Amino acid sequence: MNLWAETAASLKRWEGLGLVVVALACLAFQLSVPGVTPSEADFQQAAAAIDQDAKPGDVVLLTPWWAERARVFVSEKTPVVGWYGSDAEDFTEHPRIWVLANVKAPRFSWSGFLEVFGPRRTEVGDERRFGPLAVRLYTNGRARAVRFSAREALASAKVYLEGAGGQQPCGWNGRSFRCPNGAEVVTEWHELAWQPHRCIRFFPPGGPTRLVAEFSNVPAADVLRLTTGYIWERFGSRADAPTDFGVEVNGDVQTTPIARGLEKVWRVERPNTAAGTVRAWVQAPDSREVCFELTGFGPEGA
């Protein structure tokens, strides 16, 4: 038998062994998959555990991010969040985070999760297990006290179109502002880069005219954060020019060009803003669909 024949014979044996190992590993995996599925009782107990100790301002973070079935069971008094990449979010507005994990899910590991979620978070109490579900409570060291929220203050804002002809006011109808061009300015749920955002619908009217929301008596903030972006898949438009989003604090303007063609959440922070008047405005050469949140935060850890 020549060298090749010997090698081939040996390879056949290893091929056979390799197939046995692969098949057994696959079989083990397939048999383990049913263990991923929590029972309804598991979900109900986990939801009850959260509900019992939840406080206003808490949030439930799903991990893996797609484990959405929990929404059916968790009380609505505590918001439930989970999207691709949500493990790494700061959740600045939430001082405590309930982590609801399906620990049996393939590709899930606590260590991998904690690597991105863990920094500046502290576990409170013990983990509780309900079948494959685990519930852990964390204090959120990345949280900040909210001193101002544009969406909460919208009703008291002054909203208008600002162009060459001066200002054209938009009227408040108890729920939203209606502008002379037919646009509506209202707080509602929208998708920015696949994430849910409760934000202010703020569509630029097109051309040089700006849509403006002016907020008075805004308190000083350690950080004033603008969160904005194109809604859903409305990032494409005819003109190449970006949408300009301006935030003026007592006349000091900072403009963020929101590039066309990008599915992205734009977050721009401005440190140490003084109390006074804040004007948020948007302008684009053609019609775009944009929404925004503007939040003033106190110091971290508050």
Next chain:
Amino acid sequence: MSKKKRAATEPPAEASTSAEGAPHSKEPDSARQPERASTEAPPPAMARSDADSAHDRRIGWALFLGATVLLLATEQPAGFVRDESQYFHAGESYARWFQSFVSSPVQALKDENIVAAFSANREHPAWMKNLYGLSFVLLHEKLGLLRPAAAFRFPAFVFAALILPLLFSLGRRLFGRGPALFAALSFFMVPRQFFEAHLACFDVPVATTWLLVVFCFVEALERPRWWLWTGLSFGLALASKHNAFFIPLSLIPFSLWRGWERSKGKPEARALFLGVNGAFVAMAALYALMAITLGPRMLSTFEAISPQLGLFVLTAAAGTFLCWKLARLDAPTFRAVAPLVSMAVLGPVVLYLHWPYLWHHPVERYGWYLGFHLNHEHYAWFYLGELLRQPPFPLGYVLVKTALTVPTSLFVPMVLGVVWVVVRTLRRQVTALEWVVVANAAMSIIVLSQPNVPHFGGVKHWFPSMPFLAILGAGVVARGAQGLSEWLSSRVPALTERTAFIALCALVSLPALIQSVRVYPYGTSAYSELAGGLPGAATLGMQRQFWANNVTGVLEWVNANARQGERIYFHEVHGGMIQDMQRNGMLRRDVQPIVDGMGCFMGTCPALADMVVYQYHQEFRETEFRTWEAFGTQKPVTGLYVDETPQVVVYRRR
């Protein structure tokens, strides 16, 4: 020259690269391939006696009938995919035309009547839709044997079931009966393939017809008249789906190489062989010249009596004439080249004849059909955490997607099978048939990997590769079993090669079977062990469903809980699907369905509804958030969660 003489006189390289398979050979394999040591070659195809052939035919029939019955028995849970309802509608429209043709043929043949019937879904040739529609008329309307959907789908079952005996026959030539049987069965163990085998669509039928063409081509290299079946089956492939345009690319090299080899030392045969090729090369060159000189006028002036059509007719006639002369002069050379000529001539003829829509304005309407696919829009597609919307798409997409969806215990042998052929090529031991199989396994994958080709639709667009990969995988399983048997038989005498093979087949099949059973009928959501199953794929950021068929998973709840006349927005479902669900008894008729295009679209529809049946796609999340807004809640009332991943989520207005 007899085969025996050839085997005895040809150099080893020639012997090892012959495409002859055992079925038509009188001499034992060892005589034909003296270079192959038993450890070096794949398990040799066994020479077959008449009794063997009869037994193989019985196996083939059993595979075909078993698969047809299995598909029929498991049809009902398979939801209607978005395209399928359009094909139901088109098929019914075509069938009505055939009925009118029987009752008043002159009237039916008028272009306006053809257009009225065949404009529906003119994006695809009519062959399968003709069958779907006629099956519906016969099996549902006339005989009342099947529910409407099953009647439409029945021809799809037959075409899918045909893959098994074809795979068996082709695999039999390469690796023998056992591996061939495993190759055939393993095709249905891939959950996405099994699911889509139920659908009245075209992806599985074109995989069948592609395989049929290759099978006929291989037969035609050795047997008389099979060149004719090759041409006709290529016509059927073209009539099934446009993937078939690429079949010749994987066969031309073998045909030319074989013709060159067979005409060696035969000047007259060589001259005719070159003449046949020259005729078609000249045709291609003249068409290219016309395209350059005439520009768009080439198509606009391409009529029934025009130089453009004349060129094709003349070339076809010249090619056929030269082939006819070649057949009389030298049969081996003729058999090498005749299948291709047959494909070139009969393919377009079958395509034209089967599709009434082309009859009055063939070029203009065919041009529209081609243009539709050359300029196909791109749908959003979630892939490794990135939402792909526009080209260029990742080069590795097709390979990665295949690796993450084909059960790993079947995928690994497929990969090793390709590697094995490469190694044998380097060792100059490869057979032409092995390369034909590898080339056809690779062709669709290579074409679909191009970064500018639309990348939606899961793995279905390269289904034609999968039967060939199944054959290569089966060869590896057989070789592995042989290796284990040789290694262990001294210690475990009961472990014969046959026992080891059966045990190994069972072992690699079991995980795939478990997965298939668990995920069915949500086949578009199936992911392999390598991905970590569907949950692992979700974590990786992969598209976890498409085509809207998973909505069936919540219909039982909707039927049980919807109020009389309740307005229900069925996200991503179109009106045709609603009609089909209702006429097949899957959705109550008293509810008021709202679908996109009925006064709303996506994000604006929830506000009109009392219940929203939302399909969880990364690119559609705005619709879910608009539902939260419209209903004042983020809490679903129920949903379809496959292996815990959300597929269809149901919200209800408070």
